[in-house]
Amino acid sequence: MIKVLITATVQSHICQFHRPLVEVLHNHGCEVHIAAKDNLAEKNGLKLDFADKVFNVPFSRSPKSSDNIKAYKDLKRILEKEHYDVIHCNTPMGGIITRLAAKKARKNGTKVFYTAHGFHFYTGASKKNWLVFYPIEKHFAKLTDKLITINHEDFKLANEKFKTDVSYIHGVGVDESRYYTVSDEEKLTLRKELGFTPTQKILLCVGELLPNKNQKMAINAVKKLVDEFPDIVLLLAGNGSEKENLENEIVNLNLKNNVKMLGYCTCLEKYQRVADLSVSCSKREGLPLNIVEAMLSENPVVATANRGHCELISEGKNGYIVNVDDVDAMADRIRTLLLDTEKCMDMGKSAKDFALQYGFINVKKELEQIYFD
Template sequence: MMKKKVLFCATVDYHFQAFHLPYLKWFKDQGWEVHVAAAGSLKLPFVDKKFNIPVQRSPFQKMNIEAYKELKKIINKNHYNIIHCHTPMGGVLTRLAARKVRKKGTKVIYTAHGFHFCKGAPFINWLLYYPIEKVLSSVTDCLITINKEDYLLAKTHRFKAKSIKHVHGVGVNIEEYKPVEQSEKFSLRESLGYRPNDFLMFYAAEFNKNKNQELLIESLALIKDEVQNVRLLLAGEGTLLNKCKEIARKLDVSDNIDFLGYRKDIGNLLKISDISVASSLREGLPVNIMEAMSSGLPVIATINRGHSELIDNEQNGYVIPTNDSNSFALRILEVYKSKVLCKKFGLAGVNKMKNYSISRVILELKDIYSVYMGEDTNETQSKYNRSYI
């Protein structure tokens, strides 16, 4: 009997390395053949075939026409049982390319990692992305949303996917991201060049307009005289990195900020930190916040659908109006001055993340996949590698 096949598609292959390896492995554990199609040449585990196709993030790039043609050839040739696509352009091109095979029985699943149109989004986003997602929902067997606002939007706007589901994001590894004892925190700090009495605020994100690190730099400038040992740790790269460095110089806080660049040790950086901060304008369901909460950190973040889904205001952190550096600074001071509050927020965050663990999301996705797999998958969770849970 021929192996059943699943194809995962996205804009770039790093998306799978960062968020979906446990789910690729899950299909392998069921005896399925796993294929991946995305731009990039990363070598991914748990994958039988990988296709490097020139998907571009912008819908206006001509290379997307070539990517569509290649995707269509791959899909028509390989006779997939299930196709699961991710990211906006990965979702658009894959669903267009799979229209013919879907009529022959291939099931098409799309995970929306945060609709580009949402409450507060620019009008151009609604003008461009809303009609695309609405139309393509009609060639989607299951639309998966990762936050409640997107789920309700798809339901109330009558998206025509055969099924609309909500899952708790891509999952966080609560065994890797967990609180540490004070002695381990201080030892790690010393190894990374920090002092026990430093007050460390951490944010990991690409430097772009949406991530809005400028707000954090402005807030830091407002508290630096009152919290003389404060340091803002900013991990990431991007087009606005140099602009943020210049803003830090103008506000005289360069000595209080560490621009860390691309880092692979986010877990350790969270372990040494006192609080997590986040300044983005829009989020679907941010993994960086889930990892911070799972690590036991209080979170202070701007209001958007992703942050508001994770942060219960005054329970496990604070949500602040967008671009209000004064309010942001005041909330930082509150947490800085109260160890009791800091501990309360941290514990509440850890408890909340139990619902967002990889093991929880595996079960949610298993229930969805089982509808389209044509077989009972109840016994498969016992085979799952606990290292990912």
């Protein structure tokens, strides 16, 4: 029996992004263990109930934290006891600590995989990011048997510059059985259930409330649209450190009736089904699942120009791209879609056709090829 360990900084990352991988491994008779910090109490509704064994290892996202020293020692003990055939690491610090701890195991025949969920160095990134993160990833690629990338820019760079085997897959997969389109009748029923009117204009913005996600831009875009669409509502799904700042922005702009904070939401698929379109204002993304979820739900997307968004959105075909913090452009693109129902529907259908390759079905096939072909 093949024995696989999957690591990441936090357990919520495994829950949100790696169930398809575990299903593929189980289908091939593998035993699957997880090692990550237990943060599930902060993530309402997430359960790590699909692995054979789970280790609570105190990784920290901060490179300066002494917790990572303990995580390294704990992981070394686990590896010496369990003897894995494959160790598959994720997230920056999870990937670094795991590959350091796995040096001896790798010499003894264990294969080490690393999934890069978006390098911190990319076209347009700061010089500091290139000076700090590029040498680190290049060095640790030498401790990696297979590097898996989820966007074409990362794949091209790693394939040309790093000394390891590099693969590309269409992200970590989105559940097509959860995110799908519904009939107009079902949409109206669901709108009523969620407290919206049949004709209300609904925008959905999904993501942790963090500075990088830049939800303030979406709030300010709504301010420019509220006179034309008095009952427009922007739904912000997520929690995080920016919550209070965003709440203050909503009050200051007198938008309490037009922007709703959903918090950490376990039924996002319902909001995707009733939304007219989705917006995303991130400054940086690797390959954003919230965009794929919107597309599978036939929602066109208005999003900011970054590597992950541009990987998914073809300008004018399945959505629109605007510059970060160009509030006027974002409001204009939203207005165009809200006023032109036919264009909105056509873009939504194109979005779904494109997004299917990022669904569970296809991504599982790609993971099978990486592990078993």
